[in-house]
Amino acid sequence: MLLLSGPNIAGNEWKYVKDCLDTGWVSSVGAYVDQFEKMSAEFAGTKYAVATSSGTTALHICLVMMGVNADDYVITPNITFIATCNSIKYTGADPILIDTDPGSWQMDLDLLQQFFEEETEQRNGVCYYKKDGRRIPVLMPVHVLGNMCDMDRLIALAKQNNVTVIEDSTEALGSYYKGKHAGSFGLMGTFSYNGNKIITTGGGGMIVTDDEALAKKAKHLTTQAKSDPFEYVHDEIGYNYRLVNVAAAMGVAQMEQLPGFIKRKQEVMDFYKKELQAVGDIHFQEVADDVNPNCWLPTIMTEKQKAVLNILNDNKMQSRPFWVPMNQLRMFTGNIFYNKNNRSDFVYQRCLSIPCSTNITNEELKAVCEKIKEVF
């Protein structure tokens, strides 16, 4: 089976994990956690990084720190992986779902601007949804598939409208907008090390920020909010959201290989583009000139989506449809879906992701392309 986007364990993973096992430093504290955080902050170009148990818990903690609660809304794209909306719901808040740009498959910024202009009002520097007076404290963009939208415009819109940006940059490790790394635009950004992401720790996540107080608070909240080094004194409701040292050991080894992984993902994307773009009715995600994406998960758009999915999966080449848009899931059908002709559904009906593990060979890529071409 050719995996869609599988782990590539090719560096010092065994060595560093063995070191944890040999020394007994397997659990919640250890040198690899600190090192992984340091490497992640350096890579993202932020001052601080705090490791978490997953990308989902990283997002949740960011929202908790902003005081997001059941009286609030959080704005997010309608096409994203479920974890974004789950993290919002954990706080009790509801997502406001913004429709998709059919070219870049990111949140449509024209619609976002229109939403702010027509549906919100500002009172004392706080953004409210006009219809019911609920607060909108946070905008959570998602860098879908490692692509990025016009971040200058997004950040300007957020400033104008008094909402804090928390980036779901979990798919965008290694993606840049105007040379600045994803996750470093908002007050906080997040990464995920789930098995199919560009690097993996089995499961894990990271919060990155330039704000020292928030970084400290994130560490505190993710480690049960223990406020005394000796006694079990806790000063608020905390969470057990830390990343264990064994996983961080794997993370350090994966970070060492990240530049090579990014390069390979980009090569895989180029390979597919070269082979498939001329085939007809196969479209790729539009990437703006000032975006340098990590090409995490090559995805094609075609009217023949079902046929391509079938032929690839029947031939043991793992291929997956896009995520079902949030407004089509039963938990969110009642939520605000700000859209123009429901373009999310248009994108969803046509997109599929194709095999792109960093250790895929050119022969395997060629074979995938041959199968796809059979459909056309």
Ligand SMILES: *Cc1c(COP(=O)(O)O)cnc(C)c1O
């Ligand atoms: C992977 C991912 C997450 C976080 O996933 P975890 O499995 O919890 O690490 C969040 N949002 C998006 C868009 C993702 O793709």
